Amino acid sequence: MAWRLKKTVVMVGMMGAGKTAVGTALARRLGAPFMDSDAAIVEAANMTIPEIFERDGEAFFRQKETQIIARLLTAEACVLSTGGGAYLSEQNRATISKHGVAVWLDAELGLLWQRVRHRDTRPLLRTGNPYQTLKTLYEQRVPLYAKADLRVTARPDYSIEDMTDAVIAVL
Ligand code: S3P
Secondary structure, eight states: OOOSSSSSEEEEEOTSSSSHHHHHHHHHHHHHOOOEEEHHHHHTTSSSSHHHHHOOHHHHHHHHHHHHHHHHHHHHHHHEEOTTTGGGGGGHHHHHHHHHHEEEEEOOHHHHHHHHTOOOOOOGGHHHHHHHHHHHHHHHHHHHHHSEEEEEOOOOOHHHHHHHHHHHHOO
16 A cells, blocks of 8 residues: 655654654655664764763753654654654654654553663663662553554564554554
8 A cells, every 4th residue: 555644753752662763664664764763863963872861961961852853743644653752752753743743652550661771872771779769660651652643552463564454444
């Protein structure tokens, strides 16, 4: 089926939910460009995300994230993957709802943990007890992710293509 995206499809949800992997596959399937707000921040700053958090702090990262999301959402319609904290900001939610459709990639905490536990790329999970931190973030964030237009729930046996099919089915 030939798709012509009218609005940007914005992937939101926790770290480890598969936003980048599913977003990339979705863009390929829809024949649309793929953008990633984290990657755009890294490129603009020429630093990794942990380096940005360490040098300039989380508030600075959030400012850049908001600017980049506004810029990407007012450009050509695409599939846009966002960082796990992006949808918590009321301003970002307003920009996303004006120019796009938000898809919450949901997954159980245990599955998210399996996927993020061996990676050292998330500054928020670098201190204290990373499982507890992930759990707290998950519990705090779920009510906000639930404001997304659409929700697709991952299962342990779902491949990236299965998740992509599930997103296409609700679009
Ligand atoms: C964050 C998630 C990360 C990245 C940053 C903050 C968060 O993106 O934006 O480390 O607040 O959940 P992913 O969700 O792609 O890991």
